Amino acid sequence: MDGQLLLVLLLLLLGASGPWGQGPGPEGPSEEPLKEEFPEEKVTEEENGILVLSRRTLARALQEHPALLVEFYAPWCGPCKVLAPEYSKAAALLAAELATARLAKVDGHAEPELTEEFSVTEYPTLKFFRDGDRLHPEEYTGPREAEGIAEWLRRRVGSSATRLENEEGARALIDAQDVVVIGFFQDLQDEDAAAFLALAQDALDMTFGLTDQPELFQKFGLTKDTVVLFKKFDEGRADFPVDEELGLDQGDLSRFLLTHSMHLVTEFNSQTSPKIFAAKIPNHLLLFINQTLAPHQELLAGFGEAAPPFRGQVLFVVVDVGADNDHVLRYFGLGAEEAPTLRFIDMDTTKKYAPAAGELVTAAAITAFCHAVLSGQVKHYHLSQEVPPDWDQRPLKTLVGKNFEQVAFDETKNVFIKFYAPWCPHCKEMAPAWEALAEKYKDHEDIVIAELDATANELEAFAVHSFPTLKYFPAGPGRKVIDYKSTRDLETFSKFLDSGGQLPAEEPTEEPVAPFPETPANSTTGPKEEL
Structure with a gap:
């Protein structure tokens, strides 16, 4: 008995902790918590207002910041270097506005575990983390310039649409921008209103409002849920009634907004070209003119007159041959001296169509040309240079x-x-x-x-x-x-x-x-x- 007591005392003295330092044994109390592979580190490193994260600090950053946009980059990546100054400007814009949102970056080349965890396959890749959710980040597909990045985050951290309570607020919103979209919903808690707000998060080039006030329904002549696009050009307003049985279809509304937010006739330039290609209308009719010539400018009236019946089916685009549009002329095989002239293109097939030689550019001729192309009565053409006389004289x-x-x-x-x-x-x-x-x-x-x-x-x-x-x-x-x-x-x-x-x-x-x-x-x- 004495020997057993002595053995127990000896074990207590020599084995005060278990085999892995977790206490006296499997059933004994632990006096300190388990240590993680990496000790908790405070996120302090920054570059130009951007948090610099690693696998050691990402978890802490997700805890500290309810909204976190993280760029995965590589030091050698050219597009990453182009994005860098815009990303820094966006961080500066947000610093004074959103205390809960931060921009961060991770060197994916140095942190392969993180690139694997978040399925990063190209640089730069940006992912948005909300409320510390590490498992379900949102893929960033927004603009790559500072204001666009900042606005994308604003609409996710705050509301994507301004809540309107009276006519004065509605009029002020409408007057402030060329294009304003207001959702009129009798119940702001239903699925249609939620779908509207979700769409507004990504339509960064438009301003959105939202209301459930009966006074505003009456003021704008509405009796049921409707999305209204107000604009300071063309017809001034376009209504998208919500289907009472099927509800609001985001795809249909998106196409509606893209179509009706554009002018009936759009001049092609570096500012308008992204919207032209994003409109998802495959048929484009292009009028090539020299804007410095008065006879050419007079053709714009007939071009605009022909456009309304084709809204949503054909985009009417004006190309100034006197501006920096040589690449457009080359694409259609045209010289500036051939203006004024028309060309039609199906963007899905890249097939190009030309009117009959000598055809006048009038509203009636433009309408007839569009109908003929859409009905398959006009044969498309292919670009070709002339065959060089010596094409086969060299090896x-x-x-x-x-x-x-x-x-x-x-x-x-x-x-x-x-x-x-x-x-x-x-x-x-x-x-x-x-x-x-x-x-x-x-x-x-x-x-x-x-x-x-x-x-x-x-x-x-x-x-x-x-x-x-x-x-x-x-x-x-x-x-x-x-x-x-x-x-x-x-x-x-x-x-x-x-x-x-x-x-x-x-x-x-x-x-x-x-x-x-x-x-x-x-x-x-x-x-x-x-x-």
Whole structure:
């Protein structure tokens, strides 16, 4: 008994804590809490008003700030460097307004655990965390300039629409902006009002109001729930009644607002082009005029007169050939001297249409042209340069739209074609190898090495969306086409040709390509870089 007592006393003296430092044993009380892998650290590091976070400090930041917008970036990322000054300006704008909202950033290259946790696959990526919810951040898809970033956050932290209680407040809101959207809802707690507010969070280029006051329903001639767009141009007002059975459809309302917030006739410039492409109306009718010429300006009245019946179906756009719009003229294959003239484009298919030669630009002619295109009575056209007289005199042949078919699909030839853009750096980089390839095979009667400027020539067979695009057209029937996606050097090109359009399995690889630049048929969003 004495021996057992002595053993117990000895264990108590030597084993005061359990095997992992958690107390005397599995049932004994713990005198201090479990320690996490990283001790809790206060978030203090900042750069230009932006919190600098890591895996050690993110959790604390989420606790301290109910609204947190986090940018995942990489030090080498070009688009991140472009965003940086705007992000800092946005932080400064918000600092004086929203005490609960902060901007932060994480070096994703240095914090791979966080990029994996939040599924970051490209830089910059921005995610919005609300009320400390780490599991369900909202993807940021807003603007990449300071005021847009700040406004995006304002509408999520505060209300996305101004609450209106009387006519005076409503009139003041309407008078303050060119476009104002007011939701009239008899019950502000129902799903339709919530859907309206959710849509307002992202429609940053419009001002929103909200009311349930019977006085305002009466003042604006309404008897049921309606969203009204007030504007200081065209017809001045457009109503979107809420379906009493189906409720408010956000998609339908979004399209309605985009359509009716635009002028019936919009002049194309750097400010209006993003809205033109965002309108989700595929059909565009363009009037090319020289605004400095009085006879050209007189055509605007007829153009505007023809527009109302086509609202929501065709966008009417004016392009001033005397302004900085050369890229638009090139896209349609026009010269400034051809104005005034019309062109119609289907943005979904990029098919272009032209009126009959010599057709006058009058309201009646414009209306008839639109109806003819929409009903399929007008054949679309393709851009093509003229065939150069010496197109086949050099080892490297020059193709254009007008001679492409006869060369590419010649059943007696194996034709290897580079589709390029004059401005494309990747095309310029591979040009010497392509010239060398043409020189190497110049005496092979059954092999043609050629190039085609895809910015000035369009093809019926297929569209080219990136540069350089390389395609091989083997001899024989069937109009076969093989895409080349391997290394762009003379040796690999030669192996490809010598094997009849095939490469060993281990060799295929894709090299960089340049997308189309921003054009009327191809606008782009903010740049990003993949991890």
